[in-house]
Amino acid sequence: MTTLAALGDDLRRRMFEFIRQERRPVTREEVADDLGISRKLAAFHLDKLVAVGLLQAHYGSSTGIRKVGRRPKMYEPVAEAIAVTIPERRYGMLADVLTEAVMTEAGDESARDAALRVAYRRGESLGGAERERVRPGRLGAERGLSLAADMLEKFGYEPERAAPTLLRLRNCPFHPLAAKAPELVCAVNQAFLAGYLHGLGSDKNTAVLAPRPDACCVELRADGVGQDASESGTACGR
Template sequence: MEPAEDLERRISGIAALDQPVRRDLYRLLSERDGWVTRDEASEALSIPRSVAAFHLDKLVEAGVVEITFERMTGRTGPGAGRPAKLYRRGTREVSASVPERRYDLAGSLLATAIAEAERTGAPIADCLSASARAAGRVIGKEAADATGELKTREERRRAVLDLLARHGYEPTLGKRGEIALVNCPFHRLAEEHRSLVCGMNLDFLAGLLEGMGPADRLNARLAPEPGYCCVRIKAA
């Protein structure tokens, strides 16, 4: 799933809890150890069964609640009756931020770097640089494969802009073809550990451009400026 689509899905999941009955149902499921039936939810909240069923299914649609089916009588075969729908709180973490933040990606890159440093004895900074560049290269290559051959400079540049936008960078194209990144997906981490995180970000974007293939030889470089990501992209 693309990051932009995932953000929309996460926002929808959180928005589903804005309704008081759904919040109460979600809290109920969080407190219960195991699956809960519609009847149990209805009784616990003193609401009609149909209301409980409606809002539980809305939480399922939002991705914050899971379902299963089970015959409550324990019988099987003909005459056993229809299985009941049971609910429990989902195990998938749901969080969202505006502007877009990718602390999950930063955590994955750092964990990979630490594991590699422990395995090889190499400096963590070197391992982080390598893991960030490799991750960016994979993402860029996947995007290039999905896009197919792009014949014009405008098509190639647009593909790069679209990929950067999908990963939360909010790119803007300047008059001279330089790409400024309005948003930093690692903003809070960069404020606290600027050298480490900005270096990681630079390597990630450099790998992403490499993976995308020829795009008029775009290069990522550090160019810190207030209100922007520390990296800018320009033609070599």
């Protein structure tokens, strides 16, 4: 069975998404409770995901599990990137931005500047459409981040509200391209998100480059939220 076939099953896909989002080893009991299925059925499908290389399993302890008898079997995603991406990558969107940048590059622009211009306008257009749809009125910082999170979820960023004024993005829709050309791809990503915030009318928030391991290189902050609050690292995300 291939990874694609394994995730073609809705139950297995939901299992994989749950474990990936937990970002820690989980037991079959936790998976079963989350999906509302029996532990035996959860174990069967989890072992199928291990067999195709999407999960790895080991025995260990887990918070909330009684430490008597046999240690529980723990499951977590493999460390390596997988061909089937969860959530869906957005290579097409990035390709469109770069193509339009090449076709519309002005004489006094560099290719990079053209890409940032196009990305900003794309984001601005999406933000404006969302503002027209929800008509939110005056946006405070927290409300702006809430609206942004809804859109970013659809685009595969996996937003996480780390604080009322800080929205972290646990997934990079453009990985592994971001790993190959981080300065360009992360700058395009930042321009796109900055444009979205402006189009949305969320001018009290800022899209900031703040790369961290295993996350997107950009996070959204209320104005005045500094680097210390974000606890940023130096590695580009996935």
